[in-house]
Amino acid sequence: MTSPDYILTIRCRDTIGIVAAVSTALAASQAFIAESSHFGDPETRLFFMRTVFRPTGEVVRTLEDFRKALAPVARRFGMELALYAADSRTRVLLAVSKHGHCLNHLLHQWHSGELPLDVVGVVSNHEDMRRLVEWYGLPYHYLPMSDGKDRQESRFREAIASSGAELTVLARYMQVLSDEMCRHLEGRCINIHHSFLPSFxxxxxxxxxxxxxxxxxxxxxxxxTSDLDEGPIIEQETHRVSHAFDADAFVRNGKDMENVVLSRAVRWHAEHRVMLNGSRTVVFQ
Amino acid sequence: MTSPDYILTIRCRDTIGIVAAVSTALAASQAFIAESSHFGDPETRLFFMRTVFRPTGEVVRTLEDFRKALAPVARRFGMELALYAADSRTRVLLAVSKHGHCLNHLLHQWHSGELPLDVVGVVSNHEDMRRLVEWYGLPYHYLPMSDGKDRQESRFREAIASSGAELTVLARYMQVLSDEMCRHLEGRCINIHHSFLPSFxxxxxxxxxxxxxxxxxxxxxxxxTSDLDEGPIIEQETHRVSHAFDADAFVRNGKDMENVVLSRAVRWHAEHRVMLNGSRTVVFQ
Amino acid sequence: MTSPDYILTIRCRDTIGIVAAVSTALAASQAFIAESSHFGDPETRLFFMRTVFRPTGEVVRTLEDFRKALAPVARRFGMELALYAADSRTRVLLAVSKHGHCLNHLLHQWHSGELPLDVVGVVSNHEDMRRLVEWYGLPYHYLPMSDGKDRQESRFREAIASSGAELTVLARYMQVLSDEMCRHLEGRCINIHHSFLPSFxxxxxxxxxxxxxxxxxxxxxxxxTSDLDEGPIIEQETHRVSHAFDADAFVRNGKDMENVVLSRAVRWHAEHRVMLNGSRTVVFQ
Amino acid sequence: MTSPDYILTIRCRDTIGIVAAVSTALAASQAFIAESSHFGDPETRLFFMRTVFRPTGEVVRTLEDFRKALAPVARRFGMELALYAADSRTRVLLAVSKHGHCLNHLLHQWHSGELPLDVVGVVSNHEDMRRLVEWYGLPYHYLPMSDGKDRQESRFREAIASSGAELTVLARYMQVLSDEMCRHLEGRCINIHHSFLPSFxxxxxxxxxxxxxxxxxxxxxxxxTSDLDEGPIIEQETHRVSHAFDADAFVRNGKDMENVVLSRAVRWHAEHRVMLNGSRTVVFQ
Known part of the structure; x- marks a missing residue:
């Protein structure tokens, strides 16, 4: 029986000996490192690491075995340490209003097996996207704003909880979330903004x-985050325009870019490549 | 004897018959159109045109001949109309402080015949770039800020006037120009800003x-313009960075981009490809 | 009653007086030019023009009126001249094999009104995309290769003819068309190739x-064209990769780019912005 | 007294325990890892590593100390291992023919302290760039082809040897090197090709x-390499053109890109970020 790869992520204060301790613990457990990146931020003095490894040897170790093997290292350096089976899929809830291009793009990529995650449903404050979503066999949570923002958000949170979603993706969901909702979803809610932030x-x-x-x-x-359009940036992309583009052409040409940028950010999050570093992110590609 | 190409630029209120009137006048004078672009802005209702044409026929017409031939058309439509010999070169004064990369790039391009303009001198509030500039055989106007801003800018304006410069290029000149100076140079002073405006x-x-x-x-x-970093944009370019770039790496990687963007903007201005459209520009490529 | 805009395209041998003659004829018919581009290729000595104009005045002229008004000009200069109502939509047949990303992207853009064309059906040599296509209410022409290439292509041509398709788009259709089929579709069949041609x-x-x-x-x-992967290029786009990308990552990252590039090329063709210039294209943006 | 950072590069067959062994040896010598990247190529089964570390502790260790500390690890895994002081500068010889833009760009960057290397001279088969090079106080080796290719290349190799150059950069040097010369310079000669290889x-x-x-x-x-334009690629960059660009415009617009690409490749080589992986490269950014 073959075992899946494992993904290890670490965040801690930077010091001497971290890589040595982690890699020694992994080697002692016969783990072959397939991919590894680390980064020490000289400004925040934080250390970040992401390693993909593969159990080898006659006794194939489990996730739990590695968790135990790494526990002393985590304690010693005060690490936030997480371990995932590479084939375990992040559960994702999508939210949309009326512009369906990002939703359609993510659903197609998920459905054709290109995105390593499980879409567990779609929330919307409009009915427009129901037919598309149901074609994909997904639950459509219609949560109109007419119910009042508090009540609507409370139902949104219930949808997240009941679906077991680990990540919420605002795929052109045109409602500003309340501060409370933002705090509730901190680090597990990605938005696409249709500009090159912090411009516009x-x-x-x-x-x-x-x-x-x-x-x-x-x-x-x-x-x-609760600062509108000020949250840690995961990915950006740009596109040339000219004087001959009117505002509608800006909108139309922008959609392809929104698809690409959001899809990359969601993929990287689901692959545990993105780590928070204060108001910035570390993205291991 | 061969005649040079001519460049015609027009700006006027948009209406029916402009292109017909201009092209008929040109055809009647045996002008062969080598290149032509026009643009009507549906918002400002302004019409912009740039045409490169070539006299043909037995009698080779001069710039003055074409000016006369186009005068009735210009009057009829209330045009701002300009005519240039394509081989007449815009006279350009460069300004720099201590970062010499844009200066060096422009001087090399000019010197090797790649930029269709004449550099007539360099202004600086520091002495650092004197040796480079004098190698190119150009006058170096050292105008220190210690003389007081008013006096320094007055000498700057004198340098522009005495050199006959038609365009001033702030090639990493790290002084904010006074409102008066900005107004004085309106539409004939290009700055490179080392960010993707309006961000930063x-x-x-x-x-x-x-x-x-x-x-x-x-x-x-x-x-x-007198609104700092708010003037009409001519050209922009972007470049990817990652979490592994510190601020110095941002600076270092940015320099190549500054060279490219400023060089393009200066070339396009010198080729009469850039026209002001309120707070925006039309750039005919 | 308002009339739609009209689009005029012209290709002819370049000479003096073309723009004058065309714009004079348009102005005489009270046409307001909304957008216009022309290009004279100094190498092939061909002239290309695309003009979007709007009838004005009390008597609103029809497409036929303009056709008549322009006929003498077309004869005089030996023009290939075409006139379209801007709101008439190009009929497009899509072809796909098993990779559905470009198909899904085009169908979504068409369905949400972002592409100015009518999709009239989908041809495939596999059954995989039937369900998606039928959700959009479109006929699915399943044309397996097992019938033999000749017969399959003959049925493909029938599908084009019976649907009235003016453009065929190979949206990751993984069959090489026969020379005969290529000639039959010359200038009205667009393919997406997943490399930066002429590389690979x-x-x-x-x-x-x-x-x-x-x-x-x-x-x-x-x-x-019958030269595989040698046909006139309409659009290209590029994307950075690194040593850490394996071939699968190349494939995965490439798909977003294929979507964008094919969608642009199809849009530009449908808007009559693309003109053949020997083995190259003129694309008026 | 502060010690400089050190750069360690490693190439060996990939297996379990490499990172553990290296990082343990470094930690045991009180080295703080400032930056580290590794990559195992699943196809060639080679492992690549680049680590920047800083000696800490009361006894500041020297390069030689670290060399000794790492020697057993290198032996155990059969590593190609190299150690550099980060402030030791690669000695670089430039070669140019008549197009001076890349030369000018590199010389300016070097002279203003932006490139972490020492330019030790310039070789050319023409006299055109002598004045520029001598302004920078560098020896100019004029090696005309009229002496015969064998003799010219022999003098070229002497210039490399006598200047102690570790890297030769062909900055638009328009001569094809002989097979012998290519083999002589393998892995230490960078060329800029003005196309998006393998196209053109x-x-x-x-x-x-x-x-x-x-x-x-x-x-x-x-x-x-001795396969013309087939050597391992270090860096590429692209730029949009349109039908309105003639071949001269392609050339002109390309120069800025050549500057940028060559400058990056030379910097990365000098920073020991580039490692050969068969006919490809690993570039740690």
Whole structure:
């Protein structure tokens, strides 16, 4: 019987001997390192590590075996340490309003096996996307704002809880979350903003970009925080525009970029490649 | 004897018959159109045109001949109309402080015949770049800020006037121009800002970008106005960065982009490809 | 009653007076030019023009009126001249094998009104995409290769003819078309090739790219000709890769780019922005 | 007294325990790891590592101390292991023909302290760049081809040897090196090719690109091998072009890209970030 790869992520204060301790513990358990990245931030003095390893040897060790083997190291360095089976899939709930392009892109990628995650449902404050979502055999949680924001968000949280979602993705969900909701979802909610943040925060960013006369526009995927459009950035991408583009052309051309950026950010989160470093992120590619 | 190509630029209120009138006048004078672009802005209702044409026929017409031939058309439509010989070169004065990369790039391109313009001198508030500039056989106007800003800017304006410069290029000139100076140079002064405007206006943009944790940085060439870093944008370019870049790496990687963006903007201005459209630009490529 | 905009495209031998004649004829018919581009290729000495205009005045002229008004001009210059109502939609037939990402992307864009065309059906040599296509209410032409290539292509041509398709899009259709089929579809069949042509022609381009160790990969949309992967290029886009990407990662990351490139090429063709210039294209953006 | 950082690079067959052994040896010598990357190629089964570390503790260890500490590890795993002081600068000889843009760019970056290397001279088969090179106070080795290729290359090798150059950079040196010369410089000679390899190998790549009608062009920096334009690629970058660019515009726009790509490749080599992996490279950024 073959065992899956395991993914190890670590965050702790940076000091001498971390890599030695971790890699020695892994080698002692006959783990072959398939992929590994680390980064020490000289400013925050935090150390980040992501390692993909493979059990070898006659006795195939389990996740629990490795957890035990690493526990003394974690204690010694005060680590936030997480271990995942590489084939265990992050459970993801999507949220959308009326613009379905990101939703459609993520659902197709998930359905064709390109995204290593399980979509467990879709939340929306509109009915527009129900038919698409149900074609994919997914529950559609219609949560209209007419119920009042408090009540709507409370039902949103219930949808997250009952579906067991570990990550919520705002795939062009055009409602500002309350501070309470933001705190509740800290580090496990990704939003796509249709501008090259920090330019053009808030509403109608493409129209702002058009008015400013920029020659390049962008899209940004970031973790949601209670500071609107100020959360830690995971990924950005840009695209050239010209004077001949009106605001509608900005919008139209931007959609492809939003798809790409959000899809990358969600994939990287699901592969445990993204780690919070204060108001910034470390992304191990 | 062969005649040079001519460049015609037009700006006027958009209406029916402009292209017909201009192209008919040109055809009547035996002008062969080598390149032509026009753009009507549906928002400002302004019309912009740039045409490169070539006199043909037995009698080779001069710039003055074409000016006369187009005068009735210009009057009829209330045009701002300009005519240039394509081989007449814009006279350019460069300004720099201590970071010489953009200066060095522009001087090399000019000297090797790649930029269709004449550099007529360099202004600086420091002495650092004198040796480089004098190697190119150009006058170096050392205008220290210690003389007081008013006096320094007055000498700057004298350098522009006496050199006959039609365009001033702030090639990493790290002084904020006074409102008066900005107005004096309106539409004929290009600055390179080392960020993807409107993000990170003001000082130390790469450090701001690092602190915000962006994944893409940029550079912006724009016309100088009295609103700091708010002038009409001519060109922008972006470049990926990662969590492993510190602020110094942002700065270092940004320089190549600044070179490219400023060089393009200056070339396009010198080729009469850039036209002001309110707070935005039309750039005919 | 408002009239739609009209799109005029012209191709002819370049000479003096073309723009004058066309724009004078349009102005005489009270046409307001909303958008116009032309290009004279100094090498092939061909002239290309695309103009979007709007009838004005009390008597609203029809497409037929403009056709008549332009006929003498077309005759005089020996023009290939085409006129379209901007709101008439190109009929498009899609072809796919097993990789559905481009198909899904185009169908979503079409269905949500972002692509100015009518999808009239999908051809495939496999059954995999039937369910998706039928969800969109489109006919699915299952044309297996087991019938023999001749017979299969004959049925393919029938599907094109019976659906009235003006454009065929090979959206990851993994069969090489016969020379006869290529000639039959000349100038009206667009393929997406998953490499940055002319690099990595033929099969498994991402694997070729991985083996060569390139640092940037690309995708190319081109018109199909009987020279495999040698047809006139409409659009290309590139994407950075690193040593840490294996061939599968090349494939996965490439898909987003294929979506974007094919979607742009199809849109531009449908908007009559693409014109053939020998083995190259003119693309008016 | 502060000690400089050290850079360690390793290449060996991949197996269990490499990172553990290396990092344990470093930790035992009180080395603080500032930056580290490793990569195991699942195809070639080779392991690559680059680590930047800093001696700490009361007894500051020297390069020689670390060499001794790591020797048993290197023996055990059969490693190619190299150790550098981070402030020791690679000695670089540049070669150029008549196009001076890359030369000028590298010299400026070196002179302003942006490139962590020592330029020790310039070789050229023409006299054109002598004045520029001598302004920088560097020896100019004029080696005309009229002496015969054998004799010219022999003098080229002497210039390398006598200057102590560790890296030779062909900065638009338009001569094909002999097989013998290529073998002599294997892994220590970088060339800039003005196309997006493997497209457009050989002469006049921009003209080839123009003729093919591509919409994106590129530049490639690679190690020189006896297979012309087939050496391991270090870096590539691309740039959009349009139908309105003639071959000269391809050339002109390409130069900025060549500067950027070659400068990055040379920097990364000098920082010991590039390692050969068969016909490909590993580049640790």
């Amino acid at each position: 925060k808030g509403a109608k960013p493409y129209h702002q970009a058009y008015a400013r006369g920029v020659k390049v526009v962008g899209a940004t995927a970031h973790y949601v | 206006k003001g000082a130390k943009p790469y450090h701001q970008a690092y602190a915000r944790g962006v994944k893409v940085v940029g550079a912006t060439a724009h016309y100088v | 022609k033929g099969a498994k381009p991402y694997h070729q790219a991985y083996a060569r160790g390139v640092k940037v990969v690309g995708a190319t949309a081109h018109y199909v | 190998k050989g002469a006049k790549p921009y003209h080839q690109a123009y003729a093919r009608g591509v919409k994106v062009v590129g530049a490639t920096a690679h190690y020189v």
